[in-house]
Amino acid sequence: MDLLDGAARSYAWGSRTALAALRGRPTPSPHPEAELWFGAHPGDPATLRSETGDASLLDVVDSDPVGQLGSATVDKYGARLPFLLKLLAAEEPLSLQAHPSSAQAAEGFARENATGVAVDSSVRNYKDSSHKPELVIALTRFDALAGFRDPKRTLELFDHLAVPELAPYSEMLAAQPDSSGLRALFTSWITLPQRALDVVLPSVLEGCVVALGSGPGDFVPELRTVLELGEFYPGDGGVLAALLLNRITLEPGQGLYLAAGNLHAYLRGTAVEIMANSDNVLRGGLTPKHVDVPELLRVLDFEPLDAPVLDPEGERGTPVVYPTPAPEFTIARVDLTSSDTGITTAVAGSTGPRIVLVTEGDVDLVAGGRTLTVHRGGAAWLSATDPDPVVTTASETARLFVATVG
Known part of the structure; x- marks a missing residue:
């Protein structure tokens, strides 16, 4: 159980205030801050702050995959963390995009490898062989386009x-x-x-x-x-x-799940986002980046759908799970007050690693005789072998999210 520092990503659509304020840093920030990545993605892994020094979470997982991820996770997904957790702050609209299914990603990745398209090429569609289901949970009012009306x-x-x-x-x-x-x-x-x-x-x-x-x-x-x-x-x-798309506004705490083929664009707001650990994006416009129309049309699901908003409810102080069909991840929200004691961060059915992300207040995680304080905008990494911590807060209210393997 150690602190986890997210890797900051600066894109033009990001905010100079939202993530900086969330983390207690001066505003405005020097550059637009769009995302904080809390994970072991090779493109930008988070940093683990342990008693023995700082290390990339990717390196830590690579050095002991079974100890960090658990044998069940390694057996199913290999020696990699199967999900990526983010904080996202959009000041301007993102590109119109969709993600492939597992079968489409595997076929597309093999096809582009066979034709010699470099993985880092600007015209590459498939950076890996995985699908990319994702869930966004609003921290502020969050506007999006999602799915055909x-x-x-x-x-x-x-x-x-x-x-x-x-x-x-x-x-x-x-x-x-x-x-x-x-x-x-x-x-x-x-x-x-x-x-x-x-x-x-x-x-x-x-x-x-x-x-x-x-x-x-x-x-x-x-x-x-x-x-x-x-x-x-x-x-x-x-x-x-x-x-042609559903125009959606999420209130804080509400979620939006995006399955394969769902055309969408985030417009504005701050949110927690969790997804399968993939970088496969097919763009459909609202961007100067590469748009492969034939490939996009192969991937898109044109079936009309109602706005797929998740609004789970539960008792204060217990994990409230956002249900999705994605096997790579599960995420739960925990709301607590200073009068709550001994609240568990355990998510039913999970035996894998966890990331605890605090978005309101400051919390103490207590396990194995240790107390780890996580401040607002910060996170902690719990390996598969770490005991379940209990959480308390000295602030009037606190909110945290627990991400784990589905």
Whole structure:
């Protein structure tokens, strides 16, 4: 049981205040801080602060995989931590993206290896052979686009906009208001020549302005989001694609699970994120990075779905699990007050390693005669052989998340 320092990642869409304030550091930060990685990902492993000195968590796991991960985890996933835990702070929208299934990732990784595409190439789609299911849990209000909206509702949005340039696309979807129609429309938009896009997109943006100016009504968040994306990514076909997706706002504590093939984009907010330990991303727009349209279309799931929001409830002081079908990870939230004593961080059914991440207050983890204090924005690593600690807090309230193998 030792402190774990996250690896900071700076991207243009990050915040200069959110993660710095969460960690008790001066604001604004010198650079946008987008993510803190608490894991053993080879791209940026966290640092373990032990009594014998500092070490990369990746090196610690590599040196004793069974002791750190447990034999069950090693037997199933090999000598690697199968999940990656993050703090994420988005000040600007992220790219429109989706992740492959296990079968798609394995096939794509082998195919790109066979054709000689370098793993670090900017046009590489598959950096590894794993799928990447992920769950984001809001710490603040968190806005996102996720999954294709019911086509009938999207047709109502098109009617509300009343943009003549949308008419042929509206007719296309109305003729086939299902997953096949969504595939046809999305494919048309993502492959539009720039000259055609430069006609349709400004008209849509003007239609959004007019519709919002007519007073309160349906689709206000959707229209504002399209205008915002049009400002951040002028001339990008992904702005049109946003018209087809569910617009979601998570309140603190609510989660959003994203399965394979789910087209999504995080828009704004601070959150805890956990995912399978993979770096496979297929982008669909809202980015200057590589967009492989044929490969994206192979991966996307066009079945309409309701907003997949998780809002688990439970007793204060006990782990509240966010249920997902992902086998690589389980995550639970624990809320406590200064009057709580002896609260366990054990998650039912877990025998693997754990990462305890504190997002409110300061907590003491007590196990084996040791007390480890974890401050807000900090984390602790518990190997598979560490005893279950109990947690207390001297602050009025505290919140922590326990991540482990599914």
